[in-house]
Amino acid sequence: MTDTPLNMVEADQTLVTRLRAWWSGETANPAKRVQFDRPLTPWLFLLPQLAVVVIFFYWPSVQAVTSSFYLEDPFGFGATFVGMENYADALNSSEYLGTAAFTAFFCVVVTTLALGIGLLMAVKADKVIRGAESYKTLLISVYAIAPPVAGLIGMMFFDMHMGPLKDLAAFFGYDLKVGINYWDTATALIVIAVWKQIPYNFIFFLSGLQSVPVSVREAALIDAQSGWRRFWDITLPLLAPTAFFLLVINITYTMFDTFPIIDVIVKDKPANNPMTLVYKVYLDGFKGNDIGGSSAQSVILMGVVALLTVLQFRFLERRVHYG
Amino acid sequence: MQKIKPFDHLILILGVLFLCAPVVMALMSSTHAAIDIHSNGLSLLPGGNGIETYTKVLTHRGGFTGDVTGLLMLRNSLIMGLGFAVGKIALSMMAAYALVYFRFRFATLLFWAIFATLLLPLEVRIMPSYQVMSELHLLNTYTGLIVPLLASATGTFFFRQFFRSVPDELLEAARIDGAGPVKFFIDILVPLSKTMMAAIFIIMFIYGWNQYLWPLLMTTDESFYTLMRGIKSILQVWVGSQIPDYNEAFALAVLAMVPPVAVVVIFQRMFIKGLTESDK
Numbered sequence: 001m002t003d004t005p006l007n008m009v010e011a012d013q014t015l016v017t018r019l020r021a022w023w024s025g026e027t028a029n030p031a032k033r034v035q036f037d038r039p040l041t042p043w044l045f046l047l048p049q050l051a052v053v054v055i056f057f058y059w060p061s062v063q064a065v066t067s068s069f070y071l072e073d074p075f076g077f078g079a080t081f082v083g084m085e086n087y088a089d090a091l092n093s094s095e096y097l098g099t100a101a102f103t104a105f106f107c108v109v110v111t112t113l114a115l116g117i118g119l120l121m122a123v124k125a126d127k128v129i130r131g132a133e134s135y136k137t138l139l140i141s142v143y144a145i146a147p148p149v150a151g152l153i154g155m156m157f158f159d160m161h162m163g164p165l166k167d168l169a170a171f172f173g174y175d176l177k178v179g180i181n182y183w184d185t186a187t188a189l190i191v192i193a194v195w196k197q198i199p200y201n202f203i204f205f206l207s208g209l210q211s212v213p214v215s216v217r218e219a220a221l222i223d224a225q226s227g228w229r230r231f232w233d234i235t236l237p238l239l240a241p242t243a244f245f246l247l248v249i250n251i252t253y254t255m256f257d258t259f260p261i262i263d264v265i266v267k268d269k270p271a272n273n274p275m276t277l278v279y280k281v282y283l284d285g286f287k288g289n290d291i292g293g294s295s296a297q298s299v300i301l302m303g304v305v306a307l308l309t310v311l312q313f314r315f316l317e318r319r320v321h322y323g
Numbered sequence: 324m325q326k327i328k329p330f331d332h333l334i335l336i337l338g339v340l341f342l343c344a345p346v347v348m349a350l351m352s353s354t355h356a357a358i359d360i361h362s363n364g365l366s367l368l369p370g371g372n373g374i375e376t377y378t379k380v381l382t383h384r385g386g387f388t389g390d391v392t393g394l395l396m397l398r399n400s401l402i403m404g405l406g407f408a409v410g411k412i413a414l415s416m417m418a419a420y421a422l423v424y425f426r427f428r429f430a431t432l433l434f435w436a437i438f439a440t441l442l443l444p445l446e447v448r449i450m451p452s453y454q455v456m457s458e459l460h461l462l463n464t465y466t467g468l469i470v471p472l473l474a475s476a477t478g479t480f481f482f483r484q485f486f487r488s489v490p491d492e493l494l495e496a497a498r499i500d501g502a503g504p505v506k507f508f509i510d511i512l513v514p515l516s517k518t519m520m521a522a523i524f525i526i527m528f529i530y531g532w533n534q535y536l537w538p539l540l541m542t543t544d545e546s547f548y549t550l551m552r553g554i555k556s557i558l559q560v561w562v563g564s565q566i567p568d569y570n571e572a573f574a575l576a577v578l579a580m581v582p583p584v585a586v587v588v589i590f591q592r593m594f595i596k597g598l599t600e601s602d603k
Contacts, residue, residue, distance in 0.1 A: 139338065146439055162364040207599040286450070286540075
């Protein structure tokens with residue numbers, strides 16, 4: 001990859017020249033040296049995508065922001081403007097803050113474990129010669145399993161009556177009660193979420209490792225005798241861009257894509273069970289009918305995601321310069 | 324270069340066991356009877372009830388969702404996966420083509436307008452999205468299931484990257500030969516993108532097939548249920564029954580995971596290439 005993902009406009013351009021360029025369609029850094037110069041054709045090509053984006057992205061997003069300032073009547077008789085009240089309610093509620101704290105904890109634990117185990121597997125799979133392909137196929141196949149299916153299988157493993165993990169805990173004298181005990185449920189969620197995410201991290205780490213040139217590997221082999229030193233001083237720095245990319249992806253995954261896992265394990269019964277912020281948006285909006293509150297939570301989450309994405313693009317930009 | 328170390332294999336085998344054992348046990352348990360699973364737990368060996376269970380899950384009406392059969396859900400999942408993948412490729416290739424190969428007014432503005440969709444995943448705006456869909460009367464339709472998911476710009480992003488790496492000389496040559504924009508797109512760019520299209524098709528098919536939250540909200544009519552939606556239903560029936568139909572739940576899980584896993588394993592190389600080269 002040789003170019004930045006988003007057309008980064010050079011810094012010395014003033015706002016006026018930039019606006020003028022927007023108007024005329026000329027960018028400082030056009031995608032192609034030669035381009036077609038037709039007024040209408042590009043619009044025809046863009047139209048389907050634009051229509052979908054406007055109807056199914058901008059319309060609901062704007063609606064989320066507006067309804068976050070209103071208090072909807074539960075019986076459908078109009079809405080009252082309440083200003084920032086929905087936000088204040090959310091941020092002052094101990095339940096919301098508890099959910100936010102759990103989401104943060106969940107993110108840290110799942111990301112650390114999934115990245116750590118994925119990296120370990122990738123390093124080992126990169127080393128072995130015999131059977132490398134079979135290991136790869138087996139490890140990757142789990143990637144395609146849908147989160148709700150993972151949740152269902154996980155639920156069976158933690159089941160009260162026949163779950164092997166319940167038996168294992170009982171063997172050590174612990175009574176595992178997933179769905180009833182807060183931390184037991186949290187443990188189940190973490191195990192399933194990590195299980196589902198390892199293959200993804202594995203694929204990326206392995207392809208990162210395999211793109212290290214043979215000459216670098218051989219030089220490293222001569223310079224550093226101990227495998228650990230080689231890993232710390234050479235492999236890990238070379239993997240840093242991949243690792244950072246995966247970090248952002250894994251955080252997004254734990255925040256949003258774990259929704260089905262939580263839904264399968266917690267099953268709409270939030271009483272004393274851990275959940276993430278996204279799940280709370282869903283519960284408050286669809287089960288609790290609190291549209292204003294749910295929208296305010298959505299907008300807060302939008303802020304968090306926007307921050308994460310900016311971080312990701314920042315990093316991508318830098319990676320291109322030094323990578 | 325290096326000698327074989329049993330320790331490395333040990334770690335890999337442990338990893339494979341951790342990842343694959345649950346899948347194998349789900350597969351094997353689905354061939355046992357519910358009572359058998361209830362009393363003996365999950366098993367690693369096939370049982371004798373497989374044909375019976377799968378026939379029931381696939382064809383029996385009212386198995387767990389009242390009106391819907393496994394075959395119907397399988398068909399709906401397939402429609403969802405294929406429709407999403409095809410729609411995504413068509414829309415995003417066209418949009419990326421316009422953005423890369425044309426000089427026109429507002430190009431940069433449109434570029435940002437489309438790419439801003441990468442900022443907000445669907446999960447964040449489910450409530451208002453649902454309201455918009457019900458205003459448009461798109462609940463319980465295939466259009467409502469598939470089209471809103473196309474709003475994310477991931478595919479456009481991949482194709483834009485790819486088109487930018489296509490040599491400029493191709494366009495110059497085509498123009499000398501008198502090819503217009505449509506001809507250039509269909510006769511040169513599309514055939515050139517075949518590998519990229521295949522890779523993105525695999526990723527998008529799995530993404531569409533595995534959708535959970537959106538079908539959950541969009542479909543109340545059981546004839547539109549996908550397999551993922553069926554999993555939700557089977558869990559709702561669960562509560563209250565003496566011995567839950569573990570075998571049928573596992574059979575449903577197996578049905579839901581076999582197609583995407585098969586696609587990944589068969590097209591492994593293409594899939595990895597698509598994933599690692601386009602996601603970054």
